[in-house]
Amino acid sequence: MEITEIYNKLKDKFGDSVKDLIISPPSDAFIAIASDKLFDICLELRDNPEFDFDYLMCISAVDFSENLEVVYHIYSMNKKHKVILKVSVPKENPVVPSIERIWRSADWHEREAYDLLGVVFEGHHNLIRILLPYDWEGHPLRKDYKEPETYHGMKVPY
C-alpha cells in the first residue's frame, strides 16, 4: 500500500489527529500526527489487517530547537510496505504516549530516546536511563547540551 492510501484511510478514521502528509523527494514521505492520538493510530496500524504493520524498525528522537520530534519507522513483514510517523512536542513539556505495549521493540528505543533527548513516554513501564549511568545529568543529544566538567571525581573533557 502506498503511503498516500494509508494517509487517506487514517485521515478518514482519526480526522484532525492525522495532520499532513509531506512528500518531498529525495526524503522519504512521512505523516505528521498529533501526539494525543498516537497510541490509537499505532494500534490501528497494527491490528487492521489492511495495514498489518507488525515490525517497528526504529524510533528516533530529534531536537529541533523549539520542538522535539519523535520519528517512527514502521514496516509490514507480510505486506512489505512501510510508513513513517512523526510526532512533534514542545521542548518544555515533551510528553508522548508510549507504544511499548503495541510493539515490544519500542521498549528500548523509547528508553534510549528518553536517555539521550529527554522525551518522556507516558505509560512506559520502566522509563529509566539505558545507556548513560543512572545518575547522569542532562540529555546529551540536545543541541544545547554542555558536557559536565567532572563525573564522580573523574575529569571529563580532554
Add this chain to the structure above:
Amino acid sequence: MTTRKFIDIDFSRIESDRMRLNVGPQHPSTHGVLRLEVELDGEVVTDVIPHIGYLHRCFEKIAENVTYPQVIPYVDRMDYVSSMNNELPYVMAVEKLMGIKVPDKVEYIRVIMSELNRIANHQIAIATFGLDAGAFTPFLYLFRDREYILWIFEKASGARLLFNYFWIGGLANDVYPTFKEDVLNIVKQVRKTNQEIERLLIYNKIFIDRTANVGILPADVAINYACSGPVLRGSGVQFDLRKNEPYSIYDRFDFEIPVGKGEVGTVGDSWDRNIVRMREIEQSCRIIEQAVEQMPNEGDVQQAIPKKVRPPKGEIYFRCENPKGELGFYIISDGKDKPYRVKARAPSFVNLSVLPEISRGYLFADLIVILGSIDIVLGEVDR
C-alpha cells in the same frame, strides 16, 4: 515455565527463595562489557535484566559534530567485527540523499568486501559461541581462516579491522592486481573449514545437547521484538533485506536465504540460530564467486566521489542487511556539511532486548549459551 526435556526434575515445582546474581561487566562470556542482573530460583533463571551502556561512545553526538566523510571511521567502530558492512548503509544513505550513482566496479568491490566481512563475522560468532558452550578447538580453526580474510582487507585498505574503505561515492583506493585470485582461494579455504566445523562442532553430540531446545524464540515474538538477521531467520522467518528489498547490486546474484528448520530440536532454538550463520557463510561464498566473475576489470573507483559532500535538505532512513541483522541509518541533513542528526538503528541493540523473553525458565548455564547465540557486539549495542 518451560523446563528442558532431558532433565527429569520439574524445577518450577521446587519452592525456594529467589536469588539475584550479577553477571558482568567483566565476565569472559558476555562478549564485551554487558552486565546482566539475573534473578534465579535455585538454578533456574526467572528473570534477566540487561544493563547496557558500558561502552557508550557517543557516536550520535560525534556524528553531529564532524563532516559526512569523517563519520565513516566512527561507523566502523560501531560494530567492529564487521566494519565493511557498517560502512555500506551509511555511504549508501548519503549517496541516495545526494543522488550519486557509483560506478559498477565500485558496487562489485563493495559487495565482495561486505560478503567477505560477513564470513569473518560469522566465523567469530560461531567461534565464540563454541567457546561459550565449552568448545575451544573450533575457535582456533576459525580464527586461522579469519586471518586470511583480514589479509585481503589489509592488502586492499591498509587496515586489519577498521577500514574506512568505502567512501561516499567510491572507495578509498582500487583493489590490488591479484585480488580476484586471492578471494577465490579464500572461498575455497572457507568451504573446507566449514566442513571441518560441521563435523567438529555443529553436529557434535555434546554441542547439540547444550544448544538444541534452548532459548526457543517463536516467530511472532521475534517479529514483535523487531529481531532481524540470523536471530529472526533462526525462527523460521524468511526475511533478508538482500532479497526482500535488494539494495546495491544484490538483485544480480543467485543465492538462498537459509532459515532455521528445527533440525535437531525446535524451530528457533539456539542451535538453529547458529546453523543459519553456518549456512549463510556458504551463501556468501556463492555471492562472492558470482561477483568475482561479473566484476569489470576497468574503471576508476574514485570517479564519482564528490568534491564537497553537502547533501540537500532532507532526511532518509536506509537499511542494509548486516551480519547481525538490519542496520539502519536515519540521517537528517540541513544542507550543511555536517549531518544534523544521525541515528543508528543497531541490530544488536534490538536483538539483545529479546534476551529476557527467551531465557526465562532455563538453567543458568543455558543463559550463557542463549546470549552467545544472539551474537551481539557491545560497540553496536551501546554505540
Add this chain to the structure above:
Amino acid sequence: MGLLDRLDNPYEAGGIILGTIEDVLNWGRSRSDWYLHFGLACCAIEFMAMNASHFDFMRFGIIPRATPRQADFIMITGTVTLKMAERIKVLWEQMAEPKYCISVGSCANCGGPYWQYGYHVLKGVDRIIPVHVYVPGCPPRPEAMEEGMMKLQKLIDQQAIFRKRQRLAEEEALKEK
C-alpha cells in the same frame, strides 16, 4: 636480556650462572605472567586474534584468568567509558601485588577518536589506574601488542624486589614524619 643470556658458553662455564635471588625470581615472574581475561572494545577483537592461531600469545607463558585475584597483569583493550571506569578501578584493586597494567590502543591511552566530543569517554585509563606500558594504535596490530608484552617482561626483569621493599619502608617513614 634474561638470566640465561649470561650463559653465553654453557660448556666452558660448566653450566653455572652467578646471579642474585632477585634475578631468578624476576626471571620466573616475567615468564609466567597471567592476565585478566577481559576485553572492552574493538581492540579486544585484535586481542582475541592475538590469542588465536596465528599469533599465539600463550608462548609468552601467559594464561588467561577469569578472576582478577589470580591475575598478574591487566590489559585494558579498548575504550574506557565513565560508566565502566569505576568497575575497572575495582578490578585493579582486586588484583594482588605485584600487578601491572598494559594500556592497549589509543582509546585507553588518551581517548583515541573520542577525545573531543566523547562526553561519556574517559580520556585515558591512566587517569584512574597506573599504567606500565602503552601500546599505541587504533587498533594496534597483534604484533604491537606482543611487543608491549615484551616491554613488560623487560620491565619486570629489571625490577628490584628487595630494594623496593626497603624503599617503600623509607617512603613510609618519610610520610610519618
